[in-house]
Amino acid sequence: MAKPKLAIYWAASCGGCDIAILDIEEKILDVANFFDIVFWPCATDFKYDDVRKMEDKSITLTLFNGAIRSDENFEIAELLRQKSVVMCAFGSCAVEGGIPGLANFYDKESIMKYAYIQSPSTTNAESIYPQPETKVAEGTLRIPTLYNTVRSLGQTIEVDYIIPGCPPQSDQIIAVVTAVIDILQNGKPLPPKGTVLGATEKSCCDECKRQRNVKKIKKFVRPFSIKVDPDLCLLEQGIVCMGPATRGGCGAKCVNAGVPCRGCYSVPSNVRDQGAKMASALASVIDSIDPVEIQQIIDTIPDPLGTFYRFSLADSAIRRSQS
């Protein structure tokens, strides 16, 4: 019997998801044994044209990482969707825009202007910007066009499953891969569309070893500005920690290493907007019922939007901080 076919692709991302797949070490051999890897640009030689020639739905599973930032990212996302039975958003950038989605705080013009004109090391007297098409003496050179707005994969094409994390932790990748192999090998039914894989149903707080009491806080502090109690909940020490508004799955890695969670495992189940969820979580620890004072306490958070929507701005209810 023909092996199930696997594709792995990255769009606008850092490559950390591919590295995380490598970090499953010898298990990678199981993947290579079980699947026929038909498209994994970092490991195989298949090209876009090969994918174009494949029959529709001939790829069993595609793990897609990276946000959609350019016309090229979009084109390949659509192509892989057409060729795949199961399309999986792999890692924060694909799931919710991730860190590249922070670009939505600004527009494309100001991003380009800073990079090519304003940055202090740039010398560009003629104000040259990279262009989709450049005529040179010998002919025409082309590069992809950047979009003004970064989008998650699910905002551009239909996604079947979600594997959150920046990047997904290797033990979770192993768990997902093992489960998928089991399903395919034993003809089990696929989980319902939209299922989140490689994460828990609960929040990051649930995996955190720190102790939680009912202590209320009067002001927020930066993570480097106090001597942090190693055993106590960070939020109760006044450090904004995204644990309550973040899905579990990583084992609360950052919090256990002494720094607050920044929310890379996406939203917990039944939560639509991570920032809104965080705002309500904070309300419950703030030691005041006076709206003015509450506002003053909230104002001690240095960058609420950039913290509450660190990974999810592109996919959030606000999507952009400006139009």
Place this chain on the structure above:
Amino acid sequence: MKQIVIDPITRLEGHGKIHLFIKDDGSLENCYFQVPELRGFEKFCQGRPVEELCRITTRICGVCPDAHHMAAAKAADAVYGVTIPSAAFKLRSLLYDAFYAGDHTTHFFALGGPDFVCGPDAPAAERNILGVIAKVGLDAGKKVIAQRARGQRVIEIIGGKKVHPVTSLPGGLSKRISKAEQEEMIKIGDEMVEFSKFAVQVLNDIVLANKAYVDMILSDAYTHKTYNMGLVDANNKVNFYDGKVRVTGPDGKEHAKYEPKDYLEYVAEHVEPYSYLKYPYLKKVGWKGFVDGVDSGIYKATPLSRLNVADGMATPLAQAEYERYFETLTGDRTGKTPVHSTLATHWARIVELVYACESVAKMARDEEITSDKILNIPTSIVGEGVGIVEAPRGTLTHHYKTDQNGIVTEANLIVGTTNNNAPITMSIKKAAEGLIKKGSKITDGTLNRIEMAFRAYDPCFGCATHTLPGQMPLELIIHDVESGEIIESVRRN
């Protein structure tokens, strides 16, 4: 005229392109190298608290997040004018050397090495890590995987996470190291040193023992006489985490030695309309286009460069390797005569690998690393800071300005591979000129030799090629510029 498009040069289309224009007589008219991507980190770091940048800029690159984590942390230390405790300094350096040990290993065995171990003209299907394993034994593959895992484990112990470490804060670190973790790292360090000896052996047996390879390394087609850049310690020894940036000329003489904070006096960036990636050059020499020599401000920042700018290595085995390297390539073991052979970068990487491993073994034993004094809480703010580390692919500069609350108002980043954008363009052109001549037929070997020209740089736009089997797909399409018709197509499988 004909046009050749090599796309992708990395393992996927669109993250790096080469355009070659061919005259009617078959020789090269011109060559363009393009990077078709911009994510805009410098802009969207504005408005973020400076302590968060070491958790945001890691997402510039998932292959060297550790470099961005450290450069960002050092810049944030400087923004607050705080000196980190010595234990934190040692731990950050230890994490960083462990990262180097893993990263250089993967490059040598999976990415750059196959050209030598299997041979530049070996069938394409063999020119990868599997081919390396076939040549040096099955055991080697396992050793490479284990070495990578060691590096990742040290990063996880000190940095909290394997990919994208998180523990650096302005003033130090958030997590102290337990005795048990120290024991584990000592063991890892010793194993790393053993592995580095194995890597040297592989280099000796397969590359250096073969005169044809040494001749190829020294050949003109792969030679560029540019300036070199790298970080050095107080004794001018190679250092990855801390020190001053030293720049030497094509003749080996010192052009500059600067503190990170002064980088703007020395480095500037040029823009071309056909690529999203800028071209850094030495400001005092100036941008003269894509040319070699002392009058052109183009510099390289690679393992080769770091050895060229340094007076030696800070650990014994690496120092011995450094001397052997220079003696073989220039006849001068002191290292005062620079090496300009691009392909020697692979060898330089092995010298650095030995240093990184010895350094991990040494620092892991340092009693101080389990100290609880790992954070000096900042008490005032300067509002501006520059952090520089040596990323495996070149000098990495992070420069931040903030308001009085430490909120970033400006961020400027000059990233490892960016330094080498112009030299890579030149290397590709030189290789193409040598290969594409009147009447010559373009073959798979042509592709590989062009690829070898930039692969030595371990360029980060090809970063995820750091994997099994580590071979980049490459396709050459030659089509008529006017009609667009495909004249010839060669692909490598």
